[in-house]
Amino acid sequence: MAGNSDPLTPRAKLAVTAGKAVAAASRAAGRGSGSVIGGRVALKLDPDLLARLAQNLDCVLVSATNGKTTTTRLIAEALRAAGPVVSNALGANMPAGITSALAGGSDAKFAVIEVDEKYLAGVARDTDPKCIALLNLSRDQLDRAAETRMLAENWREGLAGSKAVVVANADDPLVVWAASSSPNVIWVAAGQMWKDDAWSCPSCGGVMQRPGDDWFCGECGFRRPTPSWALSGDHVLDPHGSAWPIHLQLPGRANKANAASSAAVAAVFGVPPQVALERMYQVQAVAGRYDVVQFQGRDLRLLLAKNPAGWLETFSLIDPPPTPVILSVNARSADGTDTSWLWDVDYTRLTGHPICVVGDRKLDLAVRLEVADQQFQVCESLDQAVQLCPPGRIEVIANYTAFQDLRRRVGN
Structure with a gap:
């Protein structure tokens, strides 16, 4: 002891x-x-x-x-x-x-x-x-x-x-x-x-x-x-x-x-x-996950989802449509450089949500959303995505390094 x-x-x-x-x-x-x-x-x-x-x-x-x-x-x-x-x-x-x-x-x-x-x-x-x-x-x-x-x-x-x-x-x-x-x-x-x-x-x-x-x-x-x-x-x-x-x-x-x-x-x-x-009950957020932050006059809830199982769980807890959703995916070494897992995620669960896509691999994600018949916009930055989102709280879902990037940008 x-x-x-x-x-x-x-x-x-x-x-x-x-x-x-x-x-x-x-x-x-x-x-x-x-x-x-x-x-x-x-x-x-x-x-x-x-x-x-x-x-x-x-x-x-x-x-x-x-x-x-x-x-x-x-x-x-x-x-x-x-x-x-x-x-x-x-x-x-x-x-x-x-x-x-x-x-x-x-x-x-x-x-x-x-x-x-x-x-x-x-x-x-x-x-x-x-x-x-x-x-x-x-x-x-x-x-x-x-x-x-x-x-x-x-x-x-x-x-x-x-x-x-x-x-x-x-x-x-x-x-x-x-x-x-x-x-x-x-x-x-x-x-x-x-x-x-x-x-x-x-x-x-x-x-x-x-x-x-x-x-x-x-x-x-x-x-x-x-x-x-x-x-x-x-x-x-x-x-x-x-x-x-x-x-x-x-x-x-x-x-x-x-x-x-x-x-x-x-x-x-x-x-x-x-x-x-x-x-x-004391635990409110874990390394920024689940935090609701103020950014550009909006409430953003930060959610981490690193793989198909994590995305599935995350989709089950976001607010219902028409809550806007920003998705961000990178493929740096800490994430794994292979993005083929995107095809294992059921993105039809986002039907009815306005979607904005950012991150290093936004085009990979855009192709996947296109195939899933989702309505989305590809954006150059979080700032642009937030400006394009309709009013109300925004759910932001990102994989590992994309999540760290977002936290730095919103000062969390």
């Missing part, structure tokens, strides 16, 4: 100090938070630094394609009921960013860490987590992680025999396959709107049967496990069958699912569902 003797060697202390100095210099130069470059420098000086920083902390790792930043925030809020928390709240979720975050949490008892899917097994080895939350797996950044089943296999092998309590979504067959190698799993019925990455059985390749909310493989018998926690409308059902109301300022069904998983994680650390869920 925190408060034990100092685990850091002189070399580790030097690495932390150097990393913080580099991060501060990066911030001073206006190059962002500096957490990644600071972590890289620190790990160069002491490759075991992440493990050293984690050894006095009760760690929770959170990984998924969608929702991991928000869920990390919700879990961190819940665990603050039991002690100080350190977390990589800004989403720097590879080893350098994680190391940087932990280096800043000297008095913490808990570490709640968002982890990029590809790095989960390695970070789990280094941090010896008490709990790992696995939410979902779907296609994302196709040039970098083309095959979701390979990611599930990587998780499955990396977590085999882990001492961690794994809190896993029973409704995602890929997550269930990945978690099934772990000896201690708590299953949560968190739901799954996007099913197009799990039509074949991850265990044998057979065709999945999906009657209602259930799923199973007709060939090998791989099937949905019985959950002990469940999202049920606006409530979380705990293992005793008690229903706890979810009160969130964050919109949408996906965030209720994130809250259900977060309540299950909090319970691992002895925080009761009522306390955990009440604390989650």
